[in-house]
Amino acid sequence: xxxxxxxKRARLHAALGDSHRLAIVDELRFSDRSPTELAERLxxxxxxxxxxxxVLETAxxxxxxxxxGDARRRYVRLLPPAIELxxxxxxxxxxxxxxLCTRNSARSQLASALWRARTGRVARSAGIRPAECVxxxxxxxxxxxxxxxxxxxxxRLDRIPLxxxxxxxxxxxxxxxxxxxxxWHWSIxxxxxxxxxxxxxxxxxxxxxxxxxxxxxxxxxxxGRNPST
Numbered sequence: 001x002x003x004x005x006x007x008k009r010a011r012l013h014a015a016l017g018d019s020h021r022l023a024i025v026d027e028l029r030f031s032d033r034s035p036t037e038l039a040e041r042l043x044x045x046x047x048x049x050x051x052x053x054x055v056l057e058t059a060x061x062x063x064x065x066x067x068x069g070d071a072r073r074r075y076v077r078l079l080p081p082a083i084e085l086x087x088x089x090x091x092x093x094x095x096x097x098x099x100l101c102t103r104n105s106a107r108s109q110l111a112s113a114l115w116r117a118r119t120g121r122v123a124r125s126a127g128i129r130p131a132e133c134v135x136x137x138x139x140x141x142x143x144x145x146x147x148x149x150x151x152x153x154x155x156r157l158d159r160i161p162l163x164x165x166x167x168x169x170x171x172x173x174x175x176x177x178x179x180x181x182x183x184w185h186w187s188i189x190x191x192x193x194x195x196x197x198x199x200x201x202x203x204x205x206x207x208x209x210x211x212x213x214x215x216x217x218x219x220x221x222x223x224g225r226n227p228s229t
Contacts, residue, residue, distance in 0.1 A: 015059035091215030130154035
């Protein structure tokens with residue numbers, strides 16, 4: 001039993017000791033991808049990709065949860081053990097970002113507030129079927145995280161702005177739109193209709209993990225900005 005952690009580490013090292021599998025995890029640093037997307041982006045035949053994904057999943061480097069939109073679809077997601085083993089990357093140049101989800105009432109709103117707090121750059125959000133108002137749970141979670149959603153309102157997506165990094169944080173939006181090659185997808189579970197604070201705090205934790213993975217600076221409460229930016 002005492003050797004179990006060592007065995008797991010050895011299995012993970014072995015899994016990443018292949019150029020195709022290393023290319024897969026490098027791609028997943030920035031964005032969750034479906035197997036089809038990975039095959040197209042990396043030029044790996046689907047049967048060979050399936051083998052590499054099986055090796056990576058067995059080693060604990062990735063998982064493949066079902067889509068919250070089309071349950072027949074899965075997304076490949078990089079897991080913390082692989083991220084820790086890969087080590088830091090050159091920080092992603094802070095850029096203006098548009099976060100998209102279905103109702104623009106929680107996940108995309110929280111993502112934009114956190115991005116502003118961590119980078120000081122413009123971050124917007126929108127939805128394809130916006131709600132009437134931002135969830136009070138999201139507003140409270142942003143405040144606890146040192147960001148601000150005061151005055152934020154759901155916005156309908158009418159166009160994709162030039163020069164923005166587009167990030168979908170909802171499986172349904174990613175599947176309904178036609179994402180560009182340079183879009184990122186973060187498969188973040190919806191907090192749902194619950195009013196439980198931990199559901200919204202879980203979204204904040206997941207979003208912050210994604211941003212830390214990109215090398216963005218940790219945010220402080222003094223960096224929170226008005227969401228109308």
